[in-house]
Amino acid sequence: MLAREDEHPQVRLIAENRLAELKNRRVYGCGASTLYHRDSCPARHGAILPITWFDYWGDAEAAGRVPCPQCKPQRLFSDLIVR
Numbered sequence: 209m210l211a212r213e214d215e216h217p218q219v220r221l222i223a224e225n226r227l228a229e230l231k232n233r234r235v236y237g238c239g240a241s242t243l244y245h246r247d248s249c250p251a252r253h254g255a256i257l258p259i260t261w262f263d264y265w266g267d268a269e270a271a272g273r274v275p276c277p278q279c280k281p282q283r284l285f286s287d288l289i290v291r
Contacts, residue, residue: 235281236261237273244268249279 211223237244237260244262245251262268265275265282275282 234261234263235265235268237268237271242272242274243276244273244281245276246279246281249276249281251276251278 211219212227214220214223235244235246239257244265260271262271262273269275269282
């Protein structure tokens with residue numbers, strides 16, 4: 209938990225990713241949209257029925273959904289790679 213308060217952003221990101229893996233956050237997709245979101249997504253403008261819940265972002269992607277660009281429900285360690 210202390211790593212979440214580290215001064216280095218990469219350490220904080222790795223800590224958040226690890227916690228997300230341990231916590232196994234649920235994500236959801238709405239209607240015919242191909243996006244999936246975190247529960248707290250600021251981009252959601254009201255639920256479009258039907259809502260499909262996924263226990264893990266990997267399940268959402270296996271169902272053909274892609275991560276919301278605003279709430280970024282899937283943060284990858286590849287984000288740390290400087291090109």
